[in-house]
Amino acid sequence: MPSQYHGKFIWCELMTTDMAAARAFYSAVVGWEASSMPMPGVEGAEYGIFGIKVGERDRGVAGMMVIPPEMAGQMPPNWTGYVAVDDVDATAKAFAEAGGAVRRPPQDIPDIGRFAVVADPHGAVICIMTPAPMDTPPPEVAPGTPGLVGWHELYAGNGEEALSFYGAMFGWVKHHEFDMGPMGKYLIFAHQGEAVGGMMTRPPQVPVACWSNYFSVPSVEAALATIQARGGSVVHGPQEVPGDSVILQAIDPQGAHFALVGPK
Incomplete structure (x- = not known):
């Protein structure tokens, strides 16, 4: 087991x-x-x-x-x-x-x-x-603490198929889902009862199936200004999402895609 x-x-x-x-x-x-x-x-x-x-x-x-x-x-x-x-x-x-x-x-x-x-x-x-076994495990912190990786998102070839696949590999289960209309269903998945990410069938503008990682920040709006001032570019957001959160997707100056999540 x-x-x-x-x-x-x-x-x-x-x-x-x-x-x-x-x-x-x-x-x-x-x-x-x-x-x-x-x-x-x-x-x-x-x-x-x-x-x-x-x-x-x-x-x-x-x-x-x-x-x-x-x-x-x-x-x-x-x-x-x-x-x-x-x-x-x-x-x-x-x-x-x-x-x-x-x-x-x-x-x-x-x-x-x-x-x-x-x-x-x-x-x-x-x-x-x-x-490897650790003598001193890392200190526990509450979900949403600034600086943690706050969400994991998969743009899948097929959202339902992906959830079934990762369920078999990692034991993830569907926590709940959101109907996004023409964009399909957003499937929230959980590990050990805790919702940790979402999956959806990738939209046409996303060329390949890929994972995206969201870093928690105190203020997405403040981070937006810093991204722009330091040579990054925003590709989506800020956008309010269920759960009283705001998200933003961006590209750093070297070309890596990343995302942010924070409170409204």
């Missing part, structure tokens, strides 16, 4: 062309504190950390790294979510057997865990990881 952590979003990672510029941009827009560490297993490489303060403790929320030279020109700057699984190898195999794909085979990150890059049957990419 899967553990309670199987299927839980645990991390977000930015692949970028300019770590210094991305560090300054997201620190200003989201309010993250930025730091860095040596890249595990890669001599001389740096891995960036975005985090928040929880009392006297630091809590990492997201990471970033430079797009590897061998992928330059093949991979645009992008954010990818990580989902915890009990067995990376078994889950990667299950993705492939159910019509998805393994984009990067399972491998170990020293002292961090074992991960793989997979794609669902419609091509949306996500990372899976079995984290």
